[in-house]
Every structure is written in structure tokens, then in C-alpha cells.
Amino acid sequence: MTRYAIDRARNVLIAQWSTGIGDTATIVAELHREQPRRNVLRLAADLTELSRICWRSYTHPASTADQHGPHSLGWHRQQERDAFATVLPTLIAAKRPAPEPISTKVGQAAHAVARTLHTLNTPQLTTHVTTDVAAELAAIEQAELGDLSERAEQAAALSREDASPLQISQADTLLHAHPFGCEALLTQVDPTAAAIAAAHWFYAAVTITAQHTGLHQIQVVATAEQQGKPLAIESLTEITAVLSAGDRPRHVVMPLIRNALHIAEGRLRGITETQHRITAAEELIEKARSDHPELRLGPDTIYLPLTPLNPTRPAPDLLDNLLHGIKTCWQLYQQHADLPRPNPRNEAVEDSWQERLRHAFLTAIREETALRSGRLL
Template sequence: MTRYAINRAHNTLLAQWSTGIGDTAIVVARLTHDQLHQNTRRLAAELTRLSHLCWRSYTHPASSADRHSPHSLGWHRQQERDGFTTILPTLTATTRTTDQPIGTKVEQAAHAVARALRVLGTSQLTTHVTTDIAAELAAIEQAERGDLSDRAQQAVALSREDPSPLQISQADRLLHDNPFGSQDLFTQVDPTAAAIAAAHWFYAAVTITAQHTGMHPIQVVASAEQYDKPLALESLTDITTAMNAGARTRHVVMPLIRNALHIADGHLRGILEVQHRIMAAQELISKAHTDHPGIDLSPDTIHLPLTSLDPARPAPDLLDNLLHGIHTCWRLYQHHADPQRPAPANVENARQQLREAFLTATREEAAARSERLL
């Protein structure tokens, strides 16, 4: 989403958004020196909230809801998306309407921006803000079509409940070019789609590494080097286990991301996963008491993770985990190479040949399973 801020040094209203690698910012409008700072900051806050709610219609589309009957989740999401048409007229209205109820959160946010603009009371500022909001709405519509260029690029930092098949195919092509990941994967593709494609390539890397080393795929994942994030290994193990049982890549990845998004909203969808985690924690406590009778460990001291992903950024977090997993497979593959060492002068050449063998085998395995990507 776009975050708005006041540059006090230059007295300007700024709009800033992520590009996947770093942020970019533009000047929306120049402010006058007689405008109170608290009023301009209020405008920036209301604009940020409006952007957040509008982009939520992109990350949580009506199409991904289970039900669409009146007053269902899908119905409410569609109402929010339909509310886009009221935003610009609300900002440019010359009079304040009080006789009509404000139904959606998007409409409420638009009215809050309009009130902040009326307090500041300059038509030029209203024009500049309206122009910027129009560009923001156009960027969301562009992202919905699968085009993440220009201002719509901020979608590469968001986790979406319903990724585009075109985006998944684009991510798959980028990973074919470089299975270890590239900058384009983080700056041109929806991270949910990128995570689905990366899971496909990760499992291909796990499969050929298991064949090369004689290990079971789960052993390949478990032998990974220490992860910076304690729960990263859990997400990779879950994905490997499900795909090893024949599950399709999308059907494996999406529940992980959607569950994390629900938790970010303060909800738990289903209790089976939570019951599993609670039982595992109880078994851990019981074993600890058996092995160490004097230990002071009670259920209240256990921090129980509800998801293996970062709820604030589940898709980018999973994408990071999967690419790390592919690198881990390569290191394991390399470690189990032919023990007949080449002469020192040929070490680097032998390493490059082994790397190409790993990449070629991974590409062949990914191609052989291409029908299970979506």
C-alpha cells in the first residue's frame, strides 16, 4: 500500500510505496506555511488508511471467499470493491452529504479524507490529492490484471489470497532462468504467485538432491543449515511432505498463506491445526518433565506459534524460505559430490560443472512435474 507523510523541511505531502527492493516516493502536493502541522498529518494518516483499505480489496478479493450470498464474506468484499467508484466523487464534492448512510469501510475512509481536505481548505491541494488517489486506484486495477509495473509494483510486497495463473507462469519462467532466484522475482511478480512457483522448484531441487545423496526428501530438508527463522524449517517440511504425497503445488502453498492472513486479521480458521500444535506442546512439556524431573515448565510458559509464516508478510516470508531451501539443496548436492577431488587448478571448473549438473537436473525434474504446478 502507499504510505503518506509530511516532509517538514520542504513542506510537502509525500506518497511512498515499496518496490520489492527498497521504497520509492513522489511529491503529491506542496503545502502552505499557514496550514497547521496537526491538520496536514491528519490528512496523511487518512490517505494512508484509504490506501490500505483499497489494496485490501486486491489482497482479499471477493473471488477467494467461500460464500457470496447476501451479507456473506464474499458479498462484503464485493461491496468494498464496488465502493471504489464513490471515492473520487466524494473527494471532489463541493458540499457535504449527510442524508445518505456510509456503508463500506472504503467509503468511510474517503469521507475522512474529504473532511481533512475541507479543514485545510485549499482547492489546489484537493486537486493534487484527488489526482494522486486516482493514480492509486488505477494502480490497484492494473495489479488486478496481473501488470505490476509502475505504481502497481507495490503489489510485490503484498500477500494475496487468490494469485493470478499468469503471475504464477511468469514466476515459473523466472525460476527456470535462475532456480536460485533473481531480483526480478522480487520486483516484478506477486509474491503469492512467486511462492507457488518457488515451491514447485524447491521440491524439484529436493527430489534430485535426494536421488543424488540417497537420502529421503524429508531428510534433505531436515539436514538444512540453521535457518535465521526458527519456523522456516516447519514450512518447508510441510510443503515437502504434502508434495511427496502427490499434492498439487498450489493446493499446498495457499492454505499456509491464507491461514497466516487470517491470523493477521485476528482470526483462526479451523481448529485442527491449533489442536495439533497444542498436543505437540503438551507432549514436549511431558517429555521435559520426564527427562528433567526438577524442571520448572508449565503450559503458561510455552509460546505457541499459530503459523509457520510471518503473518505480516506471509507470501514474501515463504518465498524467502523456499529460495533458502533451494540453496541448501545445492550445498548438500555439492557436499555429496564424487569424492575424487580434481587437481587444485581445476577446482573452480569442477565446481561450475557440478553446479550446472544440479541446475540441469532441477530443471528437468521441474519440467517433468509441470502439470502439478497449478
């Protein structure tokens, strides 16, 4: 989403958004010195809220709702998306919006911006703001079509409840060229789609590394915890278990992301899963009490994670975990190399050895993913 702010040094309204690897900003409009600071700050806040509400129609599309009848979740989401058509007319209306009940959050946010613009009463400012909001709505529509270029690149920092086959294929192509990840994967592809493709490649890396080292797949995955990402282990273990049972990456990635999105909104979905987590935690506490009574552990001393992902950015977080997992597999693969390691004092020979081993590893996982390509989409 786009965040709006006032640059006090230049006295301008700016729009700022993430690109997936950093933020960028653009000037929306110049402000007059005599305009009350409180009103221009209110305008920035109202525009930020409008952007947030509109981008939610992208991250939570009507198509992913469980129900689509009248007044169902899917129906309400479609109402919000349809309300996009009312935003610009609301902003350019000659009269100040009346405080009447509005059925959609998009409509409410648009009216809030319009009321602040009428309070500021600067036609030029209204024109510039309307132009910027039009660009924001166009960026959302562009992202819905799978094009994350220009202003739509901010979608690369969002977590979506769905992923298009086109975006998954694009991510798969990028991973084939760069199995450890690349900038384009982080900036040009929806992270939910990228995570689905990355799960496909991660499992191939786990499979190849397990064959190469003689370790069980779960032992291979467990090394990710030793490499500086302890919270990644749960999501990587779950993905490995589901894919080893023959299921598709989408069927494990989407529930992980959707559950985290629910938790971010203060809701738990799936009482049974939560009960399993609580039971496992209780068993762990009981064992710890037995083994280490001096620690005086109790239910109130344990923090129970509700999700293995960062609920504020679950899709990018899962993608980070999966790329970390692939790199961990490569490190473990090196440690069990069949090729005798050269004298480390000879850097040229060491580099050649590394390159040959790396080539063998990448070739093996590319062949493995090709064998499983029918399960990706």
C-alpha cells in the same frame, strides 16, 4: 499499500510505497506554511488508511470468499470493490461530506479524506491529492490484471488470498532461468504466485538432492534449520509432505498463506489444526520434563507458534523460505559431490569444479520440474 507523510524540511506531502526490495517515494503536493500541522498530518493519516482499505480489495478479492449470497463475505467484499467508483467524486465534491452512515469501509475512508481536505480549504491541494488517489486506484486495478509495473509494484510486498495462473507461469519462467531466485521474482510477480511456483521448484530440488545424497526427503529439508532459518522448517516440511503425496503446490501454499492472514487479523481458522498443535506441544513438554526435570518446564513457559509464517507478510516470507530451501539443497548437493574436490589453493580449478557441479544440479532440477509441469497450475 501507500503510506503518506509530511516532509517537514521541504514542507511537502509525499507518498511512499514498497517495491519488493526497498521503498520509493514521490511528491504529492506542496503545502502552505500557514496550514495547521495537525490538519496536514491528519490528511496523511487519512490517505494512508484509504490506501490500506482499497488495497485490501486486491489482497482479499471477492472471488476467494467461501460464500457469495446476499450479505455474505463475498457480497461484502464485492461491495467494497464497487465502492472504488465513488472515491474520486467524493474527493472533488463541492460541499463538505455530511456525517451520514456509509455502508462500505472504502466509502468511509474516502469521506474522511474529503472532510480533511475541506478543512484545509486549498483547491490546489485537493486537485493534487485527487490526482494521486486516482493513480493509486489505477495501480490496484493494474495489479488485479497481473501487471506489477510502475506504482502497482507495491503489490510485490503484499500477500494475496489468490494467485492468477498467468503470474504463476511468469514466476515459473523466472525460476527456470534463475532457480535460486532473482530480483525480478521479488519485484515483478505477486509473492503468492511466486511462492506457488517456488514450491514446485523447491520440491524438485529436494527430490534431486535426496536421490544424489541417499538421504530421505525430510532429512534434506531438515538441513534448512541448520543453515540459519529455524522457523522455515515447518512450512518446508509441510510443502514436501503434501507434494510427495502427489498434490499440487497451490493446494498447500494457499492454505498456509490464508491461515497466516487470518491470524494477522486476530482470528484462528481451523480448530482441529490448532488442537493438533496444542497436543503436540503438550507431548513435547511431557517428554522434556521426563528427560530434563531440572528445567522445570510447564505450559506457561512454552511459546506455541500459531503459524510457521510471519503473519504480517506471509507470502513474501514463504517465498523467502522456499528460495532458502533451494539454496540449502544446493549446499547439501555439493557436500555429497561425486566429483573429487580439487586443491582449494588453486582458485581457478576450484571455480571450474564448482561451475560443473552447479550446472549438473541446475540441469537435474530443471528436468525434474519439467516432469512435474502438469501439476504446477
